[in-house]
Amino acid sequence: MHKHEIKESWIDIVPDAGPLPAAAGRWTFEFRPAMGRLLSAHPTIGPAFNNLYEEIMRGPGQLSRQEREMVATVAAAAQDCEY
Secondary structure (H helix, E strand, C coil), X not given: CCCCCCCCCCCCCCCCCCCCXXXXXXXXXXXXXXXXXXXXXXXXXXXXXXXXXXXXXXXCCCCCHHHHHHHHHHHHHHCCCCC
């Protein structure tokens, strides 16, 4: 491998099996996003990341849920992130 070559890594993720059922008071997509399927491929990191996300987006704090969503959206857009 040359000094400047980037080695790609591939992880087998679960195929999209359609939407997950929506929890009470929450919405769902018509598909399972690849990021969620990727996280579910790791038994330790996936649940830990989901717990962190839930705490950041729905835990107690000074910002409303809408404000937290806006911060996440602006941060993702600034990094050209599709998620």
